[in-house]
Amino acid sequence: MATVGRADYNRCHFSAQEDRMGNWLGRWRRALAKALAPDMVEGSELAAVQEQLAQSERRFHAVTDNLPVIITQFDLDGRFTFINKYIGTVLPQRPEELLGAKLREITGDALYESVSVHIDRAFQGHKVEFDICFPVGGVDRYFTGIYSPELDDTGAVVSVFALWHDITERKQSELRLRAITDNLPAVICYLDAELKIEFANATFTSWLGKSASTVVGCRLADLVNEFPDSPAAQGLMPFMLRALHGERVEFEFTTFVDNHERWLHYTVVPQFGQDGAVLGILALCADVSELKRVQRQLSELARFDELTGLPNRYQFNEKMAEAVQRLARASQPMGLLFLDVDHFKQINDTHGHAAGDEVLREFARRLLASVRATDTVARLAGDEFVIVLEAVADRAAMQRVADKILAAMLSPMLLPHGELRISSSIGGAFAESSKVEPRLLLDCADLALYDAKRAGRGTYRLRDYAAPQEITA
Numbered sequence: 001m002a003t004v005g006r007a008d009y010n011r012c013h014f015s016a017q018e019d020r021m022g023n024w025l026g027r028w029r030r031a032l033a034k035a036l037a038p039d040m041v042e043g044s045e046l047a048a049v050q051e052q053l054a055q056s057e058r059r060f061h062a063v064t065d066n067l068p069v070i071i072t073q074f075d076l077d078g079r080f081t082f083i084n085k086y087i088g089t090v091l092p093q094r095p096e097e098l099l100g101a102k103l104r105e106i107t108g109d110a111l112y113e114s115v116s117v118h119i120d121r122a123f124q125g126h127k128v129e130f131d132i133c134f135p136v137g138g139v140d141r142y143f144t145g146i147y148s149p150e151l152d153d154t155g156a157v158v159s160v161f162a163l164w165h166d167i168t169e170r171k172q173s174e175l176r177l178r179a180i181t182d183n184l185p186a187v188i189c190y191l192d193a194e195l196k197i198e199f200a201n202a203t204f205t206s207w208l209g210k211s212a213s214t215v216v217g218c219r220l221a222d223l224v225n226e227f228p229d230s231p232a233a234q235g236l237m238p239f240m241l242r243a244l245h246g247e248r249v250e251f252e253f254t255t256f257v258d259n260h261e262r263w264l265h266y267t268v269v270p271q272f273g274q275d276g277a278v279l280g281i282l283a284l285c286a287d288v289s290e291l292k293r294v295q296r297q298l299s300e301l302a303r304f305d306e307l308t309g310l311p312n313r314y315q316f317n318e319k320m321a322e323a324v325q326r327l328a329r330a331s332q333p334m335g336l337l338f339l340d341v342d343h344f345k346q347i348n349d350t351h352g353h354a355a356g357d358e359v360l361r362e363f364a365r366r367l368l369a370s371v372r373a374t375d376t377v378a379r380l381a382g383d384e385f386v387i388v389l390e391a392v393a394d395r396a397a398m399q400r401v402a403d404k405i406l407a408a409m410l411s412p413m414l415l416p417h418g419e420l421r422i423s424s425s426i427g428g429a430f431a432e433s434s435k436v437e438p439r440l441l442l443d444c445a446d447l448a449l450y451d452a453k454r455a456g457r458g459t460y461r462l463r464d465y466a467a468p469q470e471i472t473a
């Protein structure tokens with residue numbers, strides 16, 4: 001520091017960029033104190049020194065009064081010895097009116113109680129930093145407070161500097177963001193470049209059954225290890241590492257919660273710094289179980305007949321294509337039966353549509369009961385049904401299946417209004433060729449069904465699958 005007697009002061013450099021403002025204020029104060037020891041300097045020298053100090057003081061005020069930070073200093077009695085003009089943003093008094101007062105006299109008891117612990121620590125020689133909220137003119141304002149002790153050469157505390165930085169705007173946007181993220185039905189968290197959790201929304205903590213304070217600061221790897229049996233947790237790390245390498249990744253896991261299957265969809269996005277390095281990653285995990293259930297239902301609706309629960313035409317086409325491929329590989333014959341309910345229109349007209357529906361359901365049940373589990377029974381439309389008989393031995397085997405179905409339809413159906421007897425006509429197509437065109441096989445069975453109708457209904461007729469030009473009505 002300066003040697004006053006030689007009048008070769010080191011200048012105190014006041015820079016708004018100095019992050020440790022308490023320290024340079026301290027240096028300035030000590031310089032001032034030494035300078036004000038008039039017994040150490042001679043008359044004209046003293047005047048020069050005092051002028052230098054006055055200049056420094058003016059510069060000091062020019063800087064501190066224009067900083068957007070409240071700067072104060074307390075002596076060992078806890079009285080204000082310095083206050084900059086920015087105090088006017090929270091208090092009606094001018095700084096000079098507050099000098100000499102104690103903090104409690106200005107803040108009131110309640111606010112003082114919430115900061116006194118920090119002030120006490122600063123007077124014990126510790127630098128403390130904390131966030132605090134209090135009302136100013138009835139509106140909540142948020143501040144980051146920093147208390148820095150000023151130490152003399154022996155290390156004893158001689159005063160405490162306080163810096164109050166108004167973070168209301170940032171805090172309010174944080175609170176708005178939190179209100180949004182906390183109310184989303186998705187987990188949102190931010191992890192730093194070491195995969196430590198910096199932010200977690202309320203959904204995250206509720207899914208994990210942990211409070212936000214225990215989760216923030218945790219390493220993801222440690223959290224994952226708490227769920228050794230969860231594939232959704234165990235499988236996470238490789239994806240997170242890919243995101244840390246700058247890739248946006250999306251993936252899904254299924255997991256069980258309370259014995260219910262849940263689908264989790266993850267989106268993990270890297271956050272880049274200006275130099276292009278990954279600073280951290282933002283992970284979003286949504287429970288898409290309901291969506292998956294609806295998708296599954298839709299796909300089932302698209303593949304199954306709603307009335308009878310049998311595969312519909314769409315699924316029948318798929319099964320036929322597979323069966324035809326197997327036929328080509330195995331060189332085994334296959335058969336297709338095309339069936340309908342005789343005079344079904346009349347049943348509808350006489351007994352009503354609901355009775356007709358019940359007939360179709362019972363018809364489907366009897367068909368299923370008449371064939372092997374490996375055979376596919378499908379409803380194409382109205383009263384039209386088909387059965388794919390894979391690896392059927394020969395024409396006689398098809399006849400046996402048809403006879404079984406005809407016999408199954410003989411027993412009366414029990415409907416709400418009473419018993420109803422029905423019959424079915426069946427057309428069969430038998431294919432031995434290794435090259436079967438599914439649509440033509442169906443046409444062939446359809447023609448055979450007309451044969452059965454023409455033969456008086458309640459009967460079965462068979463046609464051999466043939467090339468298109470050989471199929472004749």
Ligand SMILES: Nc1nc2c(ncn2[C@@H]2O[C@H](COP(=O)(O)OP(=O)(O)OP(=O)(O)O)[C@@H](O)[C@H]2O)c(=O)[nH]1
Pocket residue numbers: 307340341342343344345346348352353354355356357360381382383453
């Ligand atoms: N109840 C009911 N009827 C249906 C359904 N889909 C179609 N139908 C009716 O089924 C009847 C089909 O009759 P058709 O195939 O034209 O003739 P059919 O009366 O069976 O006469 P044949 O086949 O010549 O013995 C029509 O009256 C359709 O309206 C359904 O889902 N439920």
